Amino acid sequence: MxxxxxxxxxxxxxxxxxxxxxxxxxxxxxxxxxxxxxxxxxxxxxxxxxxxxxxxxxxxxxxxxxxxxxxxxxxxxxxxxxxxxxxxxxxxxxxxxxxxxxxxxxxxxxxxxxxxxxxxxxxxxxxxxxxxxxxxxxxxxxxxxxxxxxxxxxxxxxxxxxxxxxxxxxRQGKCKKCDAVGDPRLFSTRCHSTASIFKHSVKIEKSHPEQIVRFHSGAKFLSHDPDEISIKEYLKNKLYGFDISVISHTVFPLLTTLAQSDLDNSCLLTAGSSLLAVICVEGVKYYFDTKNIKCKRCKNSIGEVGCIEKCDNCKKEWEEDGCDIGYKCCKEKEEKPGCQAFEKCTICQEVAIELKTKGCTQYCAKCKETRNTPGCDPSFKHDVIMN
Missing domain, CATH: 3.40.50 (Rossmann fold)
Known part of the structure; x- marks a missing residue:
């Protein structure tokens, strides 16, 4: 050829x-x-x-x-x-x-x-x-x-x-301060200042600062854990004329759940500092003052301020696993956008609410452009590295 x-x-x-x-x-x-x-x-x-x-x-x-x-x-x-x-x-x-x-x-x-x-x-x-x-x-x-x-x-x-x-x-070389590459004899007369400033390339993003957890979505309220023995003794004195086996079979299971939920055949009524238990036995309603019924944990009357924190949504104790799932920081679901604004550097990927560290990118102190861009001043000399 x-x-x-x-x-x-x-x-x-x-x-x-x-x-x-x-x-x-x-x-x-x-x-x-x-x-x-x-x-x-x-x-x-x-x-x-x-x-x-x-x-x-x-x-x-x-x-x-x-x-x-x-x-x-x-x-x-x-x-x-x-x-x-x-x-x-x-x-x-x-x-x-x-x-x-x-x-x-x-x-x-x-x-x-x-x-x-x-x-x-x-x-x-x-x-x-x-x-x-x-x-x-x-x-x-x-x-x-x-x-x-x-x-x-x-x-x-x-x-x-x-x-x-x-x-x-x-010859083959490049300038450390500007974008000049090739033979240094052919470089543009303009270069960047030796003086530099360092900055991050900041982008504002939103994210969740906390992980996804289980939590209680209801409000917190105070309750007691009624003492079964106290209830049984109380009913023995009040429900005379009933067979004790009937009382134990019918009434006791109802009273043990009074503080947890409303049942068709039992409820709790409050009036000032008094608490009444309403129990239906064989179609007859019985009203009892519960000041003598004690709490299993604090030993106080269940008519007093409760000692157990519970969720009014799931009625579980507050320390138990929650009834809902979401981010700990804002309780929002996983698919919801972030609740906290952050600054993120698009170059080094550093993230903070406010980036205060030394920047990762070097800029010319005169024109504020990054290195490896066209020079800004003919009075600045090239800083050449030969290949």
Whole structure:
């Protein structure tokens, strides 16, 4: 497979750089009108035989100086190089036939000469031996142009293999303060301040600070645990005329649940500090003052303030497992959104109600932008690490 030849085109606007790209490389490129450059930035056209680098015109109207234009071109070469080396087979320098040894031409020559800075063991004579100067003249009739174009194409193509190769060598590094990567000689003149500030990248989120637990959803109330022996003795004295087995079988199971729930055949009535037990036995209602019935735990009358905390929803003691499930912090269900606002760093993932630790991200003290972003001030020097 034949080796691809690389051609670098340099010169002023309107002298045919893009036209030659179409002639030699058969590139699909738009030419200029001669007033404004058609090439807004350095660009590469590639075919199976040629790699053609079309650069900006020196006298274009886009406000870029020679240094920036040179760096733009060299960065393009570095991106398309292999192992930080880009080989050039020929340099085409486009000049106007009306120009003499002027400052304008000297400026363009210096531009080409600067390639020496990026070559190893390449002498200026070796560089200029690879330069082919192309001038543009004026033809009296438009129909005569096609002939010279064909002739130029026929003349230039055979010359390309006779030129030696120029190897442009690049360095590889990066700035620790800004986004500059590549050859440090081609870095932008702007960098960030050495002075830094550290901040978190904060995002406000809501979450639950406590875990899901079982809890009592009802209100807390105080109750007693009636003493069965006290009840039995009390009823013995009050329910005379009933068989004791009937009393034990019918009344005792009812009284042991009086403080827990309302039953169809028993209830508790309160009036001031008095507590009455209402019991239905064989269709007859009996009312009893319970001040003599004692609490099994505190030994006080069950008519007094209770000693046991209970839930009025499930009637279980408050210390037992709850009757509902939810977050301990707010009692909301698992699917409900968080009840507490937190600050979360999107970079280090640190979370707190208010992040007060030293930030995880370094920012430029002048422009307040992060490191690895375009520099903000030409007075700041790059801090380069070479690869």
């Amino acid at each position: 034949p080796k691809i030849k690389t051609i670098l085109a340099i010169g002023s606007t309107g002298l045919g750089k893009t036209t030659i790209a179409r002639l030699i490389c058969e590139a699909n490129a738009e030419g200029s009108s001669g007033i404004e450059s058609a090439t807004k930035e350095a660009i590469i056209y590639e075919t199976d035989k040629y790699l053609y680098i079309d650069t900006r015109g020196f006298n274009d109207s886009f406000g870029i100086n020679d240094e920036e234009m040179f760096h733009e071109m060299m960065r393009l070469l570095q991106r398309h190089g292999k192992n930080n080396i880009f080989n050039i087979d020929m340099i085409l320098w486009f000049c106007s036939e009306s120009e003499r040894m002027t400052n304008h031409l000297q400026r363009e020559a210096n531009f080409i000469q600067r390639l020496i800075e990026y070559t190893d063991e390449c002498k200026p004579t070796d560089l200029w031996n690879n330069v082919l100067i192309i001038t543009k003249g004026i033809f009296p009739l438009h129909e005569l142009v096609d002939g010279p174009k064909s002739a130029a194409k026929a003349k230039i193509r055979p010359l390309i293999p006779n030129f030696g190769q120029i190897s442009v060598h690049f």
